[in-house]
Amino acid sequence: MMTNRAATLRVLTRDADAKSVYNTAVQSDTVSPDATALSDEQLLQEVLARDADALQQLYQRHGNAVYGLAHYILREPAVAEELTQEIFLTVWNKAEQYHSEHARFRTWLLSITRHRAIDQLRQRRRRIAPAFSLDDASVAEEHAPVTEPIDSQRELHLLLRHLPAEQRTAIELCYFEGYTHEEIAARLQIPLGTLKSRILLGLKKLRVMMKDGI
Amino acid sequence: MQHSELQEQIPLYALGGMPEDESARLAEHLAVCPGCRALLSEYQFVTDELLLQVPALTAPAAVGVNLSKLAQADAAGQVGSLRGNPTASPRPASSNHRGVPEIASRNSVSRPRFWNQPIALPRWAFALGLLAVLLLLGAAGVFAFQLQNRTSTPQQVLQLLTSPNIKYVELTSGMGTPGNNGYLCVSPNNTTGLLWLYSLPALDQQHVYQVWLLDDKGRINGGTFRPDTSGRAIAVIQAPRPLTDYNDIGITIEPVMGSQWPTTPRIVGGKLD
Numbered sequence: 192m193m194t195n196r197a198a199t200l201r202v203l204t205r206d207a208d209a210k211s212v213y214n215t216a217v218q219s220d221t222v223s224p225d226a227t228a229l230s231d232e233q234l235l236q237e238v239l240a241r242d243a244d245a246l247q248q249l250y251q252r253h254g255n256a257v258y259g260l261a262h263y264i265l266r267e268p269a270v271a272e273e274l275t276q277e278i279f280l281t282v283w284n285k286a287e288q289y290h291s292e293h294a295r296f297r298t299w300l301l302s303i304t305r306h307r308a309i310d311q312l313r314q315r316r317r318r319i320a321p322a323f324s325l326d327d328a329s330v331a332e333e334h335a336p337v338t339e340p341i342d343s344q345r346e347l348h349l350l351l352r353h354l355p356a357e358q359r360t361a362i363e364l365c366y367f368e369g370y371t372h373e374e375i376a377a378r379l380q381i382p383l384g385t386l387k388s389r390i391l392l393g394l395k396k397l398r399v400m401m402k403d404g405i
Numbered sequence: 406m407q408h409s410e411l412q413e414q415i416p417l418y419a420l421g422g423m424p425e426d427e428s429a430r431l432a433e434h435l436a437v438c439p440g441c442r443a444l445l446s447e448y449q450f451v452t453d454e455l456l457l458q459v460p461a462l463t464a465p466a467a468v469g470v471n472l473s474k475l476a477q478a479d480a481a482g483q484v485g486s487l488r489g490n491p492t493a494s495p496r497p498a499s500s501n502h503r504g505v506p507e508i509a510s511r512n513s514v515s516r517p518r519f520w521n522q523p524i525a526l527p528r529w530a531f532a533l534g535l536l537a538v539l540l541l542l543g544a545a546g547v548f549a550f551q552l553q554n555r556t557s558t559p560q561q562v563l564q565l566l567t568s569p570n571i572k573y574v575e576l577t578s579g580m581g582t583p584g585n586n587g588y589l590c591v592s593p594n595n596t597t598g599l600l601w602l603y604s605l606p607a608l609d610q611q612h613v614y615q616v617w618l619l620d621d622k623g624r625i626n627g628g629t630f631r632p633d634t635s636g637r638a639i640a641v642i643q644a645p646r647p648l649t650d651y652n653d654i655g656i657t658i659e660p661v662m663g664s665q666w667p668t669t670p671r672i673v674g675g676k677l678d
Contacts, residue, residue, distance in 0.1 A: 256457075
């Protein structure tokens, strides 16, 4: 698979004018007046009409946010890079799935990113799967590995940093690592009820903070 | 369940991670309770904000370059396969999929290249025996029960076990115990392997066995498993690359949710190269 991908990439590179493509693709703080005049929704309409420049404008606006979230969850730059590309190709192919009445475009984009990233994390955890056990008592057991210790190599979340560490950890493991409550309680070696209380307290505090406009 | 109890769970529902039955029960309630739906909206605003407040990072230029090329080629009708299969696209040029820590040293003891030897009758017998056990358990429903959530795994295992090029890597105790503790069945260019282990030391509930795959540049976490009470385990390994690309396999005892790197001496291992 790796070989096929590399081969495909080389063919495209040879056929394209790499310099002009690069000039239109490199992210910049400067956005052309035409692009700033269009809303995300208008650009999506252009994407539906197969306008590659419109996709590029959306990427310029939101690419760093998507990459940041992918990196935050996956913690591997190369994998985050690949996922970022995949997310924008999803926009290219399935722009019609976005409905502005449900969420802002960036929220929709980041929500897709989170789900895909967590799917990848879960796949990693399932990389080894017991085919079967010879002991009925352990058949139902399945323990997933954790890729890295909590909070290591992770920049502190701008919002979660306002919470006590135990509440922040519980929310992080649930929302950004995709663990179930039972898994988190087992990992933290605390009762399930305690875990739920920490999440509830943390979320309630965040809700109040956001209402108060922190 | 009382309304107040259901209402109390709405923040948990918004964040995710609830058991399916609890989640379904709350969804039923939400369908008929406007007040709880309004509360859910408030907490969804919080979870949305959690996404929006993750610090942005400058994405490598390769992503934008590649995306532009793909979209332009697709718009021009040159890349028909893009639609409906975004993952089939080329990887950004700067991807390398490494990022694992370097290993300071590796066991340099040379061993016979077990899988390069001609396959002898006992190994065929072993394969047939293993296949028979798998099929027997499959017929009994055990196999299906364990694999029901794992895409294509039964087919991959059967494909491996019926491969004419199947190799058996002998796994020996890292503690100097004579004899072997099992085998890893692999075949060239196959990312799936079957791990067959026996005589493993018993574990308490706080620990599991964790598999590590090592190559010249580092190690990857192969996942965790727990043997049965007699120390036996059969597990399917699905690696990101063909298993024959790795040099070694090692198994250590780790805390129940796994470790980032081995924290105990190798219990069992073998050389893959």
